[in-house]
Amino acid sequence: MDIDGFLRDPQSRRNFFQRAGVMVGATGGSAMFLAACGNDGTTTPSVVTGPDESDQADVEILNGALDLELMAVAFYKAGAARLRGSVLDIGKLFLEQEQEHADGLAAAIEDVGGTANRPKSSYDFPVLRTQADVLRFAVDLENTAIAAYIDALPKLTQGDLRATASGIITNEAEHVAVLLDTLGSDPVPAAFVTGKAS
């Protein structure tokens, strides 16, 4: 499916993000991490040994976030082939920052005795033919991550993890602003960044 069809079709979007470990609500609005969605879409326990009950809950949420960050890393790597010049520099920076998120989440998971999910062997991204296709999909991906993080935020039991998640959410929102601006759109379209269509 090409990017236009993908972005227009809520079912395609839901299916894609669900496979990636994120469930987007029927309205395309609320989202949540699927805690038990392991590598390659198989359902495997995220935690092997160690964490107590609250830690285990955090580990499951963090692994859901990690799945999404790993997908973003894979996307920016794949999308780089379509980017040129200064836009490629943007893509490279965002790739590095998504990797930093993934590394930070993996470290947090392991700190409480959990096992961090690994990247999938492949991701079924829609066909991206042009630089604009990559940017538009990136906006969708970043917004999906924001919505998922905001949904998950109160479910994290540790305050410092919530604070770290808020730092990631804000960074993803900054990515959205840059991507929108590069696409020629208003970089700050609303006073509240929910990751949902405004």
Add this chain to the structure above:
Amino acid sequence: MTPRIPVADGDADTAEIAAYERDRRALLRRGFALGGAAIAASSVPLLLTARDAFAKATGDAAILERAITLEQVAVVAYDTALGGDLLSPPALRSARRFRGHEQQHADTLKTALTDLGGVPPAPPTGLADVDKVVKGLGDVKTQAEVVNVLIELELATVAAYHDAQAKLIEARLMQSFATIMANEGQHLVVLRTIVGAKPVPNAFETGTT
């Protein structure tokens, strides 16, 4: 794709905005390529103790009161910036929109506080209240200096919301604070671009420089 020039709530000349948008995008891309221009140390205002804005607040109502005050201070700061003659028309337009966002944040937080049975704090009265968060807005002489004060104020606000996440009790407030903090981050992207700084310098936006 034809670049869209949003002019819905602005009164600036369209040609000026078009030129500004071109410059802004060129600056943004150059910033990513070159790492951004350093902000002159003399133009960076003194960041006071805004990071501790919620340090002494206990309970959601107290945290909300502090957040409302911070947002109202931001409204006053943007009003001051808008009232001066240092900002270019396109920068004025961004400031006008961001002022509106800060007011929306304050209004939403006031409603949340009222729902908890609290009473919203009195609004700040002027620059003296802004100086309690960031100093220097009364002494600015260039657009860059104005924008750098606004950047420091936005950073202070982001830092406060970041720290509040560990203290809040109510889930919906955690989420509301996150949506506001993310918007302040987007303001930072635009403001940093105006002064030639890196638009997104850190993978974790916590309000630190």
